[in-house]
Amino acid sequence: xxxxxxxxxPFEVMSSRGHxxxxxxxxxxxxxxxxxxxxxxPINENCxxxxxEVLGDDAVVFEYLGRNIGVCCKRCKSKFLANPQKYLAALPxxxxxxxxxxxxxxxxxxxxxxxxxxxxxxxSEGIIKSIGRFHPVIIHFPIAFLILAALxxxxxxxxxxxxxxxxxxxxxxxxxxxxxxxxxxxxxxxYQNDQGGDLLIVFERHRFAGVMxxxxxxxxxxxxxxxxxxxxxxxxxFYRSTLxxxxxxxxxxxxxxxxxxxxxxxxx
Numbered sequence: 168x169x170x171x172x173x174x175x176x177p178f179e180v181m182s183s184r185g186h187x188x189x190x191x192x193x194x195x196x197x198x199x200x201x202x203x204x205x206x207x208x209p210i211n212e213n214c215x216x217x218x219x220e221v222l223g224d225d226a227v228v229f230e231y232l233g234r235n236i237g238v239c240c241k242r243c244k245s246k247f248l249a250n251p252q253k254y255l256a257a258l259p260x261x262x263x264x265x266x267x268x269x270x271x272x273x274x275x276x277x278x279x280x281x282x283x284x285x286x287x288x289x290x291s292e293g294i295i296k297s298i299g300r301f302h303p304v305i306i307h308f309p310i311a312f313l314i315l316a317a318l319x320x321x322x323x324x325x326x327x328x329x330x331x332x333x334x335x336x337x338x339x340x341x342x343x344x345x346x347x348x349x350x351x352x353x354x355x356x357x358y359q360n361d362q363g364g365d366l367l368i369v370f371e372r373h374r375f376a377g378v379m380x381x382x383x384x385x386x387x388x389x390x391x392x393x394x395x396x397x398x399x400x401x402x403x404x405f406y407r408s409t410l411x412x413x414x415x416x417x418x419x420x421x422x423x424x425x426x427x428x429x430x431x432x433x434x435x
């Protein structure tokens with residue numbers, strides 16, 4: 168307990184002196200230190216919509232008929248899904264029946280050539296992808312801080328000590344702020360990584376649980392600060408309820424995120 172107070176005391180001091188911006192900036196600096204992202208390997212090397220274009224790091228990968236297909240951009244993905252038979256022949260080992268239905272060679276009409284400018288939308292997707300790389304880094308903060316804050320709050324209940332005290336307050340504040348950042352970065356990851364099959368359900372649940380964690384974390388801070396500034400003591404119950412729920416939610420979110428990376432059968 169003493170060690171936790173020593174670690175979190177600087178943030179409590181900064182917060183009590185009104186330097187909340189400094190506290191936020193410190194954690195933002197930690198987020199910018201490193202990052203990584205996990206993706207999928209497509210079966211094709213060239214975009215089926217624009218066959219002359221080789222897939223690069225900005226390729227959009229999605230699942231179709233049990234195969235991971237890569238296209239050069241979101242616009243090409245929309246074209247592919249709107250009329251997949253037109254482009255299946257351009258893929259390696261395309262299904263013969265589907266290829267014959269299309270009646271095209273290399274995914275194109277006779278004399279037709281798909282052309283479009285990637286300039287602006289590829290630049291914007293590249294920026295979003297770069298930002299999303301920091302999602303695996305920031306998610307550790309809400310997981311650790313919100314769960315630890317909930318455990319210390321349980322300790323305060325049993326010991327009948329001050330709720331939202333010197334050790335708990337900075338943990339909840341940083342946990343809530345980092346959860347909001349994690350959700351924003353998660354949407355950046357989802358923008359250029361498309362899940363399919365059974366993992367699509369896991370992905371949607373992971374996203375929902377992440378958003379709920381952020382909402383509950385922010386509410387717990389709001390209720391606690393409101394009560395701390397002279398509000399009704401019943402707000403303590405709302406604070407504790409939202410804090411405990413956010414701790415459960417962030418644990419579930421982390422589990423679902425791990426499933427997206429390691430697969431459905433990781434524990435079996």
